[in-house]
Amino acid sequence: MCSSPWIWHSALGGDRRRDAAQGIDVVLALDLAFGAADEQFDVVVLFSGDSDLLPALERAHALGVACEVAAWRGGRRRQPRKSYIAWEHLLPQTDYDSVHDPLDYRP
Numbered sequence: 001m002c003s004s005p006w007i008w009h010s011a012l013g014g015d016r017r018r019d020a021a022q023g024i025d026v027v028l029a030l031d032l033a034f035g036a037a038d039e040q041f042d043v044v045v046l047f048s049g050d051s052d053l054l055p056a057l058e059r060a061h062a063l064g065v066a067c068e069v070a071a072w073r074g075g076r077r078r079q080p081r082k083s084y085i086a087w088e089h090l091l092p093q094t095d096y097d098s099v100h101d102p103l104d105y106r107p
Contacts, residue, residue, distance in 0.1 A: 029056035036060035045070055045089075058084050072096055 025048075033056045035041055044060055046053060049071040057067045061084035070089035 025050055025052055029053050032056040033059045036063040036065045041065065044068065047071065054082060058082065061085075 028048075029052070032044060032046070032053070036044070036059065042064070043066045044057065045068045046057060047070045057069070061067050067085050068087040068089065069085055070091060072095075073090040073092050
């Protein structure tokens with residue numbers, strides 16, 4: 001588990017800084033659901049294999065947002081693709097290698 005701080009712009013307002021080990025998935029799910037409700041986007045591409053985020057995607061879809069997921073090929077697949085996910089992108093190791101940044105950003 002990563003414990004380095006993450007900074008992102010939140011649909012809930014402003015920049016957020018939070019320890020990744022403290023529930024970043026919950027905050028992401030809330031941003032996704034509230035952002036969809038506030039019509040802040042019309043397409044979501046979620047790069048995660050975390051099935052805990054599926055209810056937020058389902059809610060976004062119900063609000064008219066097109067939902068896609070992306071993950072690294074070969075990762076654990078917990079559930080079959082849901083009907084509300086328009087596209088599922090499975091990326092190979094070569095894609096990961098081409099974007100990997102080996103720099104350790106921890107203070």
